[in-house]
Amino acid sequence: MSGLNxxxxxxxxxxxxxxxxxRPPHVVLEGRYGRLVPLREIHAEGLYEAFSExxxxxxxxxxxxxPWQSVTQAQAWCRTGQGSADPMFWCIQEPEGxxxxxxxxxxxxxxxxxxxxxxxxxxxxxxxxxLATEVMYLLMRFxxxxxxxxxxxWKCDALNAPSRQAAHRLGFTFEGVFRQxxxxxxxxxxxxxxxxxxxxxxxxxEAFETWLDPANFDxxxxxxxxxxxxxxxxxxxxx
Numbered sequence: 001m002s003g004l005n006x007x008x009x010x011x012x013x014x015x016x017x018x019x020x021x022x023r024p025p026h027v028v029l030e031g032r033y034g035r036l037v038p039l040r041e042i043h044a045e046g047l048y049e050a051f052s053e054x055x056x057x058x059x060x061x062x063x064x065x066x067p068w069q070s071v072t073q074a075q076a077w078c079r080t081g082q083g084s085a086d087p088m089f090w091c092i093q094e095p096e097g098x099x100x101x102x103x104x105x106x107x108x109x110x111x112x113x114x115x116x117x118x119x120x121x122x123x124x125x126x127x128x129x130x131l132a133t134e135v136m137y138l139l140m141r142f143x144x145x146x147x148x149x150x151x152x153x154w155k156c157d158a159l160n161a162p163s164r165q166a167a168h169r170l171g172f173t174f175e176g177v178f179r180q181x182x183x184x185x186x187x188x189x190x191x192x193x194x195x196x197x198x199x200x201x202x203x204x205x206e207a208f209e210t211w212l213d214p215a216n217f218d219x220x221x222x223x224x225x226x227x228x229x230x231x232x233x234x235x236x237x238x239x
Contacts, residue, residue, distance in 0.1 A: 017198070020110035021148050026088055029138040032212065033131040036138055039081045039089035039102055044074040046099035047091065050123035062160045063121060064184050087119050092126065092135055100126040103135060105143070113150035113198075115143050130212060133227060136170050137208040144201040151195055158190040167194040171204045171231035203234035 002010045029036040037043075048071045051059070057067035068074045081089040087106035091099050104119040117139050126132050143149045154170075156163035158177045168174070172194035181191035196204065207230035210216060216224050 015150075017113055017148065017150055019113060021113045021150075023085075023108060023110055024088060024105055024115070024142065024147055026085075029090070029142055031131070031134040031138050033129075033134050034092065034094050034100075036090035036103070036135060037093055039078060039091045041075055041079045041082060043091040043099045043102075044078040045071050047078070047102065047123075048074040050098075050100050050125065051121070053124045059121060059124070062157045062163065062184070063119075066121075089119065092122070092131070094131070100131070101135075103139065105139065107153065113148070114153065115147075115149050115151070116153035116155060117143075118155060130217075133170075133208070134212055137205075137212065140196065140201065140208075141205065144198055144205075148198075150198045152197075152201075154194040155191050156194075157184070158192040160192075164192055164194075167192075169226075169228045169231065171200070171207065171235060172196055173200075173235075200235055204231060207231045207234040 001013050003013055005011045026038045028038070048068055051066075051068065054060075054067075060066035065077065068077065081087075081102070081104075086108050087104035088108070089102055089104045092101040092103060093099055101122040102119065103117065103121075105115050106118050107114070107116040109115070117136070122132055140152060143152050154167045154172050156167070158164075164174075173196070175193040175195055178191045178193065180188055182189045207227065211223070211225065211227040211230055218224065
């Protein structure tokens with residue numbers, strides 16, 4: 001997407017989005033299958049219990065922290081998280097309020113309308129559920145529809161195959177790998193970058209809403225159409 005300036009040089013197209021965009025308010029995001037509520041220390045015990053279903057700590061491997069060794073450690077982490085504006089953390093809850101994981105938005109750049117989703121950790125009970133996908137939809141809708149951001153980012157350890165697969169399933173476009181980008185738990189981390197842009201969102205929003213509709217599932221809760229299929233149809237030209 002480029003044009004030419006008066007000197008005949010290629011330059012980016014003018015940005016018509018009013019900038020800066022607002023900073024995200026820390027509000028409850030309600031869905032059909034659950035909700036996101038601002039993370040608080042009171043969620044620590046429930047989160048610790050949910051994550052204890054992963055006794056080997058496999059879900060923590062690519063996280064910058066954890067696994068938690070005690071409820072006290074979980075409380076300390078949640079206490080720090082509740083006071084953070086960037087990353088801004090939410091606790092993922094079932095409709096009755098049971099905590100099943102946490103997530104955040106970070107690298108919030110209102111001046112250019114860019115925001116990242118990250119620090120995502122799902123307990124085993126949450127993985128591969130409709131709520132897990134709805135969480136991602138709620139945050140995207142929040143960023144694009146409510147806040148008017150231009151760019152929505154996903155980054156992960158380049159060796160984290162499940163995270164990379166999830167990004168593709170959710171409609172993100174792969175942008176490349178930043179080599180030796182950082183150090184996590186004393187290990188080198190090459191970081192894979194993905195994004196969704198504002199002009200791609202309307203078609204992806206329709207794909208998400210089609211997938212999340214109860215009519216997309218049969219009596220045994222099997223999906224009729226996959227989100228990957230719907231996202232690919234929404235954005236047929238993707239790298």
